Amino acid sequence: MAATIKDIAKLAGVSPGTVSRVLANKTAFFSQQTGEKVQAAAAKLGYQKNTAAAELVTRQSNVIAAIVNSTKTNFASPIIEGIQAEAHRRDLDVIILYAGDGDPEQQRRALTTVIERPVRSILLLSVDLAAENLPLLQRSRIPFCFLSISFDDVRVPYITSDDWQVGYQATRTLLAAGHRRIGFAGVDRDFHTGRQRLAGYRRALQEAGVSPQPEWIQFGNYSYTAGQAAMQAYGAQPDVTAIIGASDLATVGVLNQARSLGLQVPADLSLLAIDGTDICELVRPALSSVSQNFYDMGVAGVQQVSAGNAIPQKITPIKVVPRASIRRLVSE
Amino acid sequence: MAATIKDIAKLAGVSPGTVSRVLANKTAFFSQQTGEKVQAAAAKLGYQKNTAAAELVTRQSNVIAAIVNSTKTNFASPIIEGIQAEAHRRDLDVIILYAGDGDPEQQRRALTTVIERPVRSILLLSVDLAAENLPLLQRSRIPFCFLSISFDDVRVPYITSDDWQVGYQATRTLLAAGHRRIGFAGVDRDFHTGRQRLAGYRRALQEAGVSPQPEWIQFGNYSYTAGQAAMQAYGAQPDVTAIIGASDLATVGVLNQARSLGLQVPADLSLLAIDGTDICELVRPALSSVSQNFYDMGVAGVQQVSAGNAIPQKITPIKVVPRASIRRLVSE
């Protein structure tokens, strides 16, 4: 049985209340002498505070919970780093839960384990919450914010990149390099993110006077295999000269599949990845990318849930970083 | 203010004790009628149980905490998946904490936030705990187990691959392909893992009658940059014909650096990665590997901390999976 403040009170010959005060370091609410006595007793007993009990009475907690969509989304790392950094700056602890990969039941489970405990706030990293689970979150009255995902519903707070701009800037980048027949691979068909990116893509093409062919867009779920499948669909004589990959992983998928098809990147085909995580630098040729600022999303997320006021949505900036996967076309 | 069992007791016209019973689903300890009344009241109030309070009185918890070393170790994912799977099988919840990258202060912080709360057990994923922090863990009386790391100290429980075998099998694999001058890149110099792998490596060479040159071993911290640095040290006319990379990432580092040096893999240089995570399939040529079974480590980890008895150390099997980074040498 672990030692409690009562034990140390007895040992130090003071009351539990006093022990509580010195351990909580309510400075100048106790004499130096008692302070030392108590500390000594605590040390001797190997005392470990039961924070759960303390939180029960104070009705507040220092932990912020991050719920992560899937164990596979590689950009979760920089977001979490941002969260940690900002959390520690505010003297908050962070715990992370995995919510599976779109499975509503797993989501519910992660949510309840968090809601049933005293957590100060909840950050959801690119989890597209099943509709049935949203009320759970809202009813809990715990401040929350979605990260790296956006919704049509304006009433739920989120922080992410401007997906329209992502699609637009990506396309402009390729256009600027002289490409006109530009594909988009592995992007989702049904969610806000995919729709926005495609809207930006279409707009950029339209402004350049090119009308995109339906086959230029290969839908998918942002995964490596989605990228492979997309490239398989484009075929060995693709109608496009450049492809935007919906994620880094998807882009690597098209890269490898292109190679299998006997295509050289960027000689025969140019590639531009969306996300800009470490993966872009791992493969050869290194992937040019429209990079999101995931770290800042994490930072902003903590700020958002800490600020009482509701800034419902916020955008973090993107930037395009050139690497080696785009070939400059002189003419058609 | 969230609703409590008292509120719902009042609303349902029963006592708090009864409410507790039906909500805890102590079947057959209440009539169906009261059950329904209580459930209805709970639903109307949007009741959320305060598990922390419950844990306070029952003195036990259903959450197991996983502390992971760094946000960058890519093999953490499969381990965590294994943990989740086995935990859910046992109806346990899991929370994850990041302990930074070897920073004792961050480790301490992660440890205390976990120890100060009611967690059932603690799993530490490849965290090499600062000596000063081990007592913290031990004093807490919470069952714990290290995963994917090993120690000289026999008294701390861990589950990992047999590192000696990792080094030995890796070397044998290259030997079997006809290589004799074999390097080892990015491996640590000071810890149990590195020493064991190198011992296995040396033994295999010795059995084949080759005496390793000191420059064949390039120490490092398993990172991508460690791999790059190692390859830089081997140079454009390396004395070795094959290199074992201490991790997948390190191996990609040597791969890319080799390319920069004008070397073709596997034509000019063969590569064998240790770990066998997804990364091996991402790059070209795909990396042959000595693969560890990270998923099973996670599973075994929760089994270990759940079993009361202390099976101090356990080994998970490895296997070598051939891909495309090794060239078969006919003769020297």
Add this chain to the structure above:
DNA sequence: CTGTTAGCGCCTTCAT
């Protein structure tokens, strides 16, 4: 089957 009682470990007035 259900109400009552007594805490779990801690913090916080309120006195002293």
Add this chain to the structure above:
DNA sequence: ATGAAGGCGCTAACAG
């Protein structure tokens, strides 16, 4: 500056 007392939300006997 310190002790005593009450209670956070919940569960676990113990009566009835």
